[in-house]
Amino acid sequence: MLAEHARTIAALGSDLGPELVMASESLYVPYHVTGTPCGVSVTRDATYGPGERNRLDVFFGEPTDRRPVLLYVHGGGFVMGDKTTPGSPYYDNVGWWAARNGLVGVTIAYGLAPRSTYPSGAVDLGAAIGWVRANIAAYGGDPNSIVVMGQSAGAIHAATYAARPDLWSAGASGVAGLILMSGVYDFSSPDQPPNVLAYYGDRASATAASPLHGLVASRIPLLVGIAQYDAPLFQVEAMGLVKALFARDGAFPNVMYLAGHNHITEITHLNAAGIDDEMLALHIRDFVQHATRADARSVTR
Numbered sequence: 001m002l003a004e005h006a007r008t009i010a011a012l013g014s015d016l017g018p019e020l021v022m023a024s025e026s027l028y029v030p031y032h033v034t035g036t037p038c039g040v041s042v043t044r045d046a047t048y049g050p051g052e053r054n055r056l057d058v059f060f061g062e063p064t065d066r067r068p069v070l071l072y073v074h075g076g077g078f079v080m081g082d083k084t085t086p087g088s089p090y091y092d093n094v095g096w097w098a099a100r101n102g103l104v105g106v107t108i109a110y111g112l113a114p115r116s117t118y119p120s121g122a123v124d125l126g127a128a129i130g131w132v133r134a135n136i137a138a139y140g141g142d143p144n145s146i147v148v149m150g151q152s153a154g155a156i157h158a159a160t161y162a163a164r165p166d167l168w169s170a171g172a173s174g175v176a177g178l179i180l181m182s183g184v185y186d187f188s189s190p191d192q193p194p195n196v197l198a199y200y201g202d203r204a205s206a207t208a209a210s211p212l213h214g215l216v217a218s219r220i221p222l223l224v225g226i227a228q229y230d231a232p233l234f235q236v237e238a239m240g241l242v243k244a245l246f247a248r249d250g251a252f253p254n255v256m257y258l259a260g261h262n263h264i265t266e267i268t269h270l271n272a273a274g275i276d277d278e279m280l281a282l283h284i285r286d287f288v289q290h291a292t293r294a295d296a297r298s299v300t301r
Contacts, residue, residue, distance in 0.1 A: 024264035032089035059095030059105035063140030075152025104141035121157030155183025163214025177291030
């Protein structure tokens with residue numbers, strides 16, 4: 001990480017307001033190359049379901065072999081966000097990075113609250129996983145080696161999908177692993193913000209829908225991520241998930257601590273050129289490699 005970036009991110013603090021979001025998103029824009037990287041292709045806006053936002057993009061190299069798939073689910077507090085934004089590198093940066101690193105990248109959009117409510121995010125993710133399993137071989141992807149990576153609300157939708165076997169197709173999750181970055185897994189707090197209530201309806205429904213216990217029971221391989229300057233809520237939630245996984249296994253789980261990053265830059269720095277910050281990239285590569293081994297895949301199939 002460049003020293004000036006570290007100082008800027010630290011000075012922004014952890015209050016997830018508009019100033020932090022805008023400054024964090026703009027910080028890495030100059031380091032993202034515009035246009036399609038050499039040797040990479042993209043298919044835009046494939047339809048994976050009936051909703052107007054049931055669209056996904058596929059990022060791939062030469063489709064000559066079977067590569068693991070990294071399926072990215074964006075954040076936005078249930079009420080905003082998209083897989084890509086005109087004039088912005090986000091979140092194409094995740095797909096470009098995947099395709100440049102021996103994977104097939106998939107980024108999805110999904111229904112937003114208040115029009116789309118619980119469990120629509122997990123339902124949409126399940127439909128996207130089904131589309132990938134049925135179609136990704138044409139792009140060089142392995143339909144049996146899908147790793148879902150969700151951040152913030154995207155992590156909640158991924159955790160909810162894992163916690164709800166009734167949403168799985170043919171009794172299997174269809175994924176080899178989950179990368180959960182800065183999510184919330186327990187909504188039992190008496191004070192829930194309007195965006196959470198817009199998705200879940202009310203506090204009691206949010207509490208009942210908390211994915212923590214079902215996620216742990218699913219035994220899908222996990223990589224739990226948290227940023228140094230994440231807001232206290234996300235720090236507490238990551239700790240709660242780690243404790244639950246430790247209680248289940250009697251061993252410390254797979255955890256990724258992104259020093260020097262906040263809730264936004266933990267994703268926006270990925271694939272940026274010339275910043276010498278490989279922490280997230282190394283964790284993703286290592287986790288995907290291990291989660292998609294043939295002997296590991298049999299656990300979640």
